[in-house]
Amino acid sequence: MVEIYDHWWLKGENGDQEMEENHYLAWQNVIHLMDKKDIEKKKILDFGCNQGGFLRQLYDHIPYKNAYGIDLAKEAIEIAKQRAKMYPITYAVGSNPAVFDCLFDTVISTSVLYLIEDLPEHFRLIGHVLREGGVYYTSFSDQTKNPSATFMKEKIDRYGATKMQIKSLNEVVDGLVAQGFSVELIKEQQQPVYEVTSYKEFYLSVDDYLFSCDHSYLIKARKGGRK
Numbered sequence: 001m002v003e004i005y006d007h008w009w010l011k012g013e014n015g016d017q018e019m020e021e022n023h024y025l026a027w028q029n030v031i032h033l034m035d036k037k038d039i040e041k042k043k044i045l046d047f048g049c050n051q052g053g054f055l056r057q058l059y060d061h062i063p064y065k066n067a068y069g070i071d072l073a074k075e076a077i078e079i080a081k082q083r084a085k086m087y088p089i090t091y092a093v094g095s096n097p098a099v100f101d102c103l104f105d106t107v108i109s110t111s112v113l114y115l116i117e118d119l120p121e122h123f124r125l126i127g128h129v130l131r132e133g134g135v136y137y138t139s140f141s142d143q144t145k146n147p148s149a150t151f152m153k154e155k156i157d158r159y160g161a162t163k164m165q166i167k168s169l170n171e172v173v174d175g176l177v178a179q180g181f182s183v184e185l186i187k188e189q190q191q192p193v194y195e196v197t198s199y200k201e202f203y204l205s206v207d208d209y210l211f212s213c214d215h216s217y218l219i220k221a222r223k224g225g226r227k
Helices: 015-022 024-033 053-061 074-083 119-129 149-159 169-178 206-214
Strands: 043-047 066-071 089-093 104-109 130-141 181-187 216-223
Touching (some): 015 024, 024 053, 024 130, 043 053, 119 169, 130 169, 206 216
Parallel strands (some): 043 066, 043 104, 066 089
Antiparallel strands (some): 130 216, 181 216
16 A cells, blocks of 8 residues: 655754745756647656646646646645645645546656656556656666765665665666657756755765766556557
8 A cells, every 4th residue: 555644854843835936947957858739739647746846837828728746745745735726736635646537638747757666667557657658757867886886775764754765777778668659768867067065964975966967767668559
């Protein structure tokens, strides 16, 4: 049975809000990397939406037809609902997007995949709610060979409501292909300048942080796209 909780990030007085603010630039980058044709006038799902900041930010840059967000953090979802009054967004608590009883043109998850233990089941659920030819965008960083992986996992497991899963890029790609997706990898970190001031939060060295950046991808998986 899936566990429902109040907040995901439990560090500090308002962890989920701090997390949302810290993700703003990363979300900007993801929005820049996605194909606008997959967003404009489309029905969108944000899997693991927390307080809903990504869907609001996305709509401000690329207006979609309507969107849905789902998350296990019930208090975060309440905040998402309060902040979505001027947006065409519907939210629900849970982990199965079938609760919305509709098919989506595009599904997006950012900084979520590394928290999912059963990837094959997750990809099956996503495929079930995607239209044929629909796209799943998901951000992922392969930490299997990062010297800071254990340090990072200890930190996330201490403050996160769900535990970090150290999965390889092969596991992710193979799992998607097994569900009938075609898969493309988009390098997520393409900027010429890297902000490293706070690297010690999750990494033992600057090199380990840069390793993570170099192994970070926005995965674009299209349902039924295999040739």
